[in-house]
Amino acid sequence: MGFSVIGKSLPRKDDPLRATGKAKFTADFFLPGMLYGKILRSPYPHARILNIDTTKAERLSGVKKVVTGKDTLGIKFGVTGFIPPSFDEYALAIEKVRYIGDEVAAVAAISEEIAEEALDLIEVEYEQLPAVFDPIEAMKPGAPEIHDLEHVKNNISLYVDRNFGDVEKAFKDADYVREDEFYCQPVDHAPMEAHVSLADYDVSGKLTLWTSTQSPYYVHKHLERTLGLKESQIRVIKPYTGGGFGDRAGGMSACEFCAALLSIKTGRPVRISYTREEETSTSPRRHPMKVYLKSGVKKDGTLLASHYKLFADTGAYNNYGCVSINIPIEAMTVTYRVPSVRYEGYLVYTNTQPSGAMRGHAHNQPSFALDTQLDLIAEELGIDPIDIRIKNARQEYETSCSKIIVGSCGFTRCLEQSRDLSDWNNRKKKQKQGRGIGVGTMSFASGAAFNFFGAPSGYSAATVRLLDDGTVTVLTGASDIGQGSDGTLSMIAAEELGVSMNDIRIISADTELTPVDYGSYSSRVTMFAGNAVKSAASDAKMQLFETVAKKLEANIEDLEAKDRRIYVKGSIEKGMSFAEAICETMAANKMMPVIGKGNYNPHVQFNMLTGEGNCTPAYSFASYVAEVEVDKETGVVKVPYLVAAHDCGRAINPTRVEGQLEGSVQMGLGHALMEELVMDKGLVLNSSFLDYKFPTALEMPSIKSVVVEAPDPHGPFGAKESGEGTTIPVVPSIGNAIYDAIGVRLKEMPFTPEKILKALEEKEKRT
């Protein structure tokens, strides 16, 4: 199919605004009379609040309002509404605090300094309670009870036990069975912009909130619930936002709630900006997980069975946890054709920072285990690591043991390309001392069709307005947080309507103006919002076609929209300009505006009881090969080169897809080698960018990105996801390469020089 716009690497129309500093992020707004908010946080990991005395703080000059849990409606929130117990958090603590950083009170004052000073004057009387910081400890009988909830025993918020296929029999049939234990550390999203929210509650009783969010609609819904406002009283706008990676993907943050509440109470605009410390230590992190994996294979490497046990530390609150503990099934059953899988997942409360969704959401951990264990098995059986993967690789349109229908699948091609472009076969044979290569893989959902709010599904809607000068306005709820959805969606609309990208103006992520879209999470935007925009554009186009067909006395089916014209296919002169067509259509319809409506609401069926079925229409796949250099004297690992082959269905914008791959490599590299939230009894010790280290330009490998296209019939122009899944293969590829280089196997992330030296020493002792 010849595309005009799709497949081109076009910048977003507003990239020049970002390049010149004119793009306004939330912290760049100053409203008249604006107050500055600050949040008082618990210094204890677990304590009962006996009393809060705010009088001194209120008396400080410049302080306009102090609020505590008593000033709220005391309604719990969370992320997922479909599992009732999932809502377990108050925006401002009531009775108890459950982690260091839990929100206790908030202040609005005429300056940030005064607000800070006021925090010191709030007197909180706590009764400290015993606390627990490790999920395994927390599950033991007699451990401190963090939530007093009926369904929670031993701090287990959710336990799932899934059985697909006949696991017991499969293990019996296996020629080789092995068991390994892995650990994935807590890591931080670390978007460059910390949380910031500006609320303005006006005299008409309307609350406008500008906020750095990935999901304005969730924020809207939660504000509605927790503040007791009507849907129409709230407007949530996402201005330019500095990244997210899952950090602000769900529910609502205390930043948003407190800014809104303080604005309501003072009648003045209130802005709250998190410090980097708050961002790192109180906004969600990736679930630290212990992963047990037992796999059974035939002699030839065919996978027969896996049994996973995951212990996910959700911290003090569920946040995304109830989703997080359900979706690893995809990682376990989709990437490889394993016929039987048992999965036991424990979502466990501890007195630590809450965990949430993060790029590759709950897939990274089991995938790290699987990809590492596959190499161990391959070695044992004398099979090449890529061969064993190709042997078991998922093929298109298969159904997994978990009854997931897989759509298009270019996984084998990804494996082959990463092998060939990395010169795998040669390098495997003759490698310099301390150098090695390794492979890592993934599959990932192109958007979860979960229904978090009892809506029919996690859907997207869009409208497209055609203006009489031939330009187009796209309205979408999708949030561009940097990944580039504004550009991608503009391109989709341009392609569908046969106009140029320049003709498109996009208005996005404003709950008052734009149709519903649940947000930028689960790598859903291209699939969901993309399809919605495509269908809205198509709807508008059909309105034009109708008029044009009448005018030209042609068949609608024979018409084509291209190069800003609508004409009979094959004879470009037989038609009219796009602008004319719009004017004609309006004229033919009593000057009615031409507006196309569209939505996307895939029919996928995930069974919450059995864990079977799809929660997404399509899967992306990838295979990466990393090359490492290990200094055996110091244990320091460098990654000079990495090939990333990724089946994203169709690259709507190849530069953006590469950008996702490259950004993912940076994040994965950080997770593999250096990133870890260090905690002492629930207190995060490295909450600054100096101490929480992620790679600079100097650590980056040279990256060869390969876009493998296996267009999916569900995707807009065949596109699937790119962005989340792309982080997953990095860690195992590096881990496997380290093994190739120096013969030591690390099962605990991150792979620090010390762990490497220790493993080397142990290896020497053994031999």
Added chain:
Amino acid sequence: MSLPKFDYQAPQTLDEAVLLLSKAKKDAKVIAGGTDLVVAMKQRRITPALVVNIKGIKGLEYIKNGKGELRIGALTPLSSIEESELIREKFPALAKAAGAVGAPQHRNAGTIGGNICLNTRCWYYNQSPFFRKCRPVCYKFGSDKDKCQLFPTREGKANVCYSVFSGDTAPALIALGAKIKIKGPEGEKTIPLTELYTGDGKRPIALAPADIVTEVTVPSPPENSSSAYMKYRVREAIDFPLLGVAVSIALDAGSGTCKNASVVLGAVASRPVEVTEAEKILKGKKITEDLIEQVGEAAFKAAKPLANLLECSPQYRKRLAKVFTKRAIKSALEIIKSA
């Protein structure tokens, strides 16, 4: 987070600056590039009543090749040192060390004077006000009554603070035999740089409140000599050293034996640590693999880091001291050979 309030003065001359400082109460602070002090003030670790900006004082920013010595004005930015052809060629350890500080922005703003007067670091100390709401303050932050929270001494014994001196240029300068010029109320004096460091983590820098470092001088290296600096950190930029090793070596032109050798370790104690054994091992001998190994071993012994940096264990830093010392010696010898 905003800075705490303070009174601010920007004197135009050294005398004026010294006068301002000596008239001020105890908690006056000199600010140069501010890249260390401003962070400390934002975190409320240091809250001076008066800040004296010395950057307006003319004539303290220069790199001069004097009679038998290199002279660097205290206000010279690290980036100028890193880029100076003269220093790169004659004092490679210093150029390397200056170029290894933080990131380009730190080196553009940060001065050599500020770098050698850097405060010591400890994960327990370099924290925010919120951290101090969650944990008791330690001896370095608080008063003499507050205990060191990481390595508490027994009841009745005097407190010790083991925070780590993490400046990059000091080890290199000490290995090169640097001296510094100090201007104070009593006039001017010159001391070997090594005497600037007390070794006491609570008060690591031996300057009186009104003292200002004005110049760093380094003797010109003899023929057949060179130096090297190696730094270990997690990332190749931004991060402070978890270990620094500076080496300077001079060989006898004829015999090729070692005339002088100096090895100085950074980030293993509250001051730069001179590996005095090194010269004893090498002097008068032809430097062999075996001798290098011995010096590495001596560095291993001399390094006595404690568990107060988050990134890695003291055992690891100690081990690295050996590896990096050996590598630094080889690198310096390499340069001599190629010259």
Added chain:
Amino acid sequence: MIKLEKEVINVKRLIELIVNGMSYEIAVDTHRTLLEVLRDNLGFTGTKNGCDQGECGSCTVLIDGRAVHSCLTLAMDAQGKNIETIEGLSEGEKLHPIQQSFVDHGAIQCGFCTPGMIMSSKGLLDKNPSPTEDEIKRGISGNLCRCTGYVKIVDAIKAVEGR
């Protein structure tokens, strides 16, 4: 009513800042950083605050041609010096070649690190018009970006026209 408390040690000072070639006379508290004054007093919000303590480079501006952290610079100290911010690079609709190259190469994702990144690039290129790849990486090594993996940023800097 707001009770105005007398500030003990703090008196506002009248200073002159030269930002992007324009002179601004403003009264500031001595404890204000250049970042605060640029953003809050002068409205140059293109300069971003990512960490506020010299660790991320989002707040990078050029002072007398050198890239520095405005979050660690006292506004008082910037008096009379030539301060360049991201807003000073473009002229009307015409982007500076570095800005144009960032746009053209897909070097911008969320754009939060971009202003600081571009200022560091400018500091580098003004001094060294044809840096090697390693010099470019070193030049931006104080600027953290969580989106791009730096690859397209390095490409963009390499390709700056007329460098």
